[in-house]
Structure formats: C-alpha cells, structure tokens
Amino acid sequence: MITKNIVLKVGRFPVVSESFIVEHASLIIELGYELTILCEEFDSQLLNEKFGLFQKYKLGEKTIQFGKAFPVFSASHLKQYVKAATKINAIKILTLLNPFTYGLESIKGRLLIDFVGYQRFKSVPIIHVQFGNYTRNLEIFKESLLMSSRVVVTFHGYDAHFNATNKEEKINAYKVLFENADLITSNTEYLKHQLIELGCPTEKIKVVHVPIDNQKFKPLPNKKNIQNRLELISVGRLIEWKGHRYGIEVVKALKDKGVNVRYRVIGEGDCVNELIELVKEHSLERNVEFLGRRSQEEVIQYMQESDIYLMTSVTGTDGRKETQGVVSGEAQACGLPVVGFYSGGVPFTIVEGKTGYLCEEGDVLAMTKYVEELYLNPKKKEEMSKAAVSYINATFSREVVSVQWRDIYEGLVGEE
DSSP, rough: OOOEEEEEEOOOEEEEGGHHHHHHHHHHHHOOEEEEEESSSOOOGGGGGGOHHHTTTTTTEEEEEEEHHSSSOOGHHHHHHHHHHHHHHHHHHGGGGOHHHHEEEEHTHHHHHHHHHHHHHGGGGGEEEESSGGGGGGGHHHHTTTTOSEEEEOOOGGOOOOOOOTOOOOOOHHHHHHOOOEEEEEESSSHHHHHHHHTGGGGGEEEEEOHHHOTTSSOOOOOOOOOEEEEEEEEEEOOOOHHHHHHHHHHHHHHHTTTOEEEEEEOOOOTHHHHHHHHHHHHHTTTEEESSOOOOHHHHHHHHHHHHEOOOOOTTTOOOOOOOOOHHHHHHHHOOEEESSSSSTGGGOOBBBTTTEEEEEHHHHHHHHHHHHHHHHOOHHHHHHHHHHHHHHHHBBHHHHHHHHHHHHHHHHHHH
C-alpha cells in the first residue's frame, strides 16, 4: 500500500512575506496527505503573527527544524556517521566522500551528514522543495540512487534570477538538480523561460500559479466612495525594483490635473526615506500615505476600500524582475482593475484591456492616462472590476490550483 506522505522542504519558516508556503502546506493536508515540514530555521517569534492556517492545521507540530534532522558535523562524529551510512549502502555511500566529484563538501562530511539525516524520510513518496536553493543536496542523493523519493522543486523567482555575470555559475549550480528532479514548477511562463535558459529541460517544467485565496480576497459588497476621492493602492517591499516612485509620479500628474486622489502604499524597506523625500518634493503629503507592514486582514480591507491597483514593479539595476506578482491577483480578486508595467511575469497575471492595463516600464504618462480613463469612466471601471474577479476565480483561485497539485502528486505517486 502506498503511503500518502509528503515532506515539504523549506528555508526559514514561517515567514510573513512567504505566506504562500503556509498556504501550500495547508493545501497538502486538505488533499489528504500526511505532512512533515522540514525547515532550515524555525522562527517561533513569528507565531504571534496572524497565521490563521498555521494555527488551524497545527503546522508547528508538523515542523522539524533542519538542525535537529541534520546534526552539526564535528570530527568526533565522523565514525558514527560512516557506521550509520554503511548500514544503508556501503558501496554507494563512498561516492559521497569523493572530493573529485563533490569537492571540499565531501571531505568535510557535509554530504554524508545530510544523507544520514534524510534517511528518516526514506519511506516518504514525495519530497517537495520550495525554492531551488533549499534542496540540501537532495539531487545528489537522487543521482547516486541513494534516495527513491519523487522530488518536486518549486522555483519562485530570486532563486532563478541571473544576469550576465552569474549566469554560468547558476547553470552549473542547478545542473544536477535539473537532471535528477522529477518535476520543476514555476509560477508563470516568464519564470519557466528563465529556468529553460538555466538549462532545465522544457518537458520537466510545469507552470502552477501561486493561488489566490478568493474566500478572503473578495470585493466589498455595496462599496461606496462617500468622499468622491480616487483611491489608489500598492502593496510590496519598498525596494528599488518594486518601483513605488512611479506610483508617486502618477499621483503628482493626477493632482496637477485636478483629481482628488489618495495613494496608499503598504510595505517597508530600504527605500522608504527616499520615497518620503520624493513625496515632500512634490508636495504630496496629503495625497500619499505610507502604511508600513500590515496584516493580511488589513491589506484586504485597504484593497477593498480602493479603486485601482498600481502594479509599479520594473526591472531592477541587477536585472531582477517580478516573476508573478501575487499581489496583482489579490487586488483583482478584490475587484480592483490593475494598471501596471510590462515587466517580468506581471503580464501573465492580467488580461490586457479587460482586467487592467499595461504600459512600458517607467512610462508615467501612459500609466496616468489609464488611471484617469478609469476614473472618468465609472462604467468601464465597474466592467473591469467584475472581469477581474471572474478571471482570478477561474485561473488563480485556491480551488483551481488545488486540483492542479492533486493531479501532480497523484501522478508522481502513481509512477512508483
């Protein structure tokens, strides 16, 4: 009988900005699997955050911290590890100590330690790794035929980011992984293309969106704008490539046209002081509000109170781009048309002309034009609002994505 167990391998856990991992953990449980979360670092301080699903599914009880599963190496332990490992497969295990194949890590015993630690999960049919840089040598054990679990690796963006200076390094780093993982998933076609450029076989990649919880992110019934003010909103870290400065420039242009506008920006980051100075420079203190970090419930409330979402992400100076832009989907689920830039994976989250508008990166005039068009045409905005909700429900909803993962997991287990 095949056991329905899945190990979800992650980095630090839980993380406020990576709530999608908590969402996916709960999805696995809802699909009927026994779940173990294997994390690099367990952040108990964040348990005070409003992780509703974390508490509901008792994910803390299902989590094993990496250090506890993989003991820290010391010379005095080497004999113990070799003895334990040789009970598994004496000949194959020697490959993990081969410095000509695996370099200094093998001499230090790192591979051996990791392998012995993985043995507690040797009967698990599927190990699903979130982020390509958190495999902890699992692909090497698959290559050496020391692990038989089906391995799924989900990339999210930064783990596949490359530029001219580090592309070859990334290709070499992921070569063994791409050859030995059973399935690689990406959140958009844009990220899929990035992975193919890094050497991942096309036939191994499946696009599966990060789902939008449309039971939480939904329009506000009987919404009214009693102050007759245009409400704009953006949510995201205040860092260079999130492009919030363009949103501020749009607000200035709208104000110069006589539009009563307020722009709320949710998030925190290194660029906050720079953005505040830009607001002062344009005398927009009464038009732009920086709300800092907010809970998911608060984000939903602010979105529901808004009219249009500004998706201002652009290409960073290091070449990094948005790979999906989950917040764009969340905004549409709340009934907000999205006005954004053709950047990275953003175009794959919007139906151009139906659920929002797209313009070239940094084109403030075009972005202002589209926002003003929706402001002056309430009927058009209402049509886009309804279309946005329908689009997200049909394409990105938790129900839709859950079926995709059910089919993936069942297909992998059925191959055994």
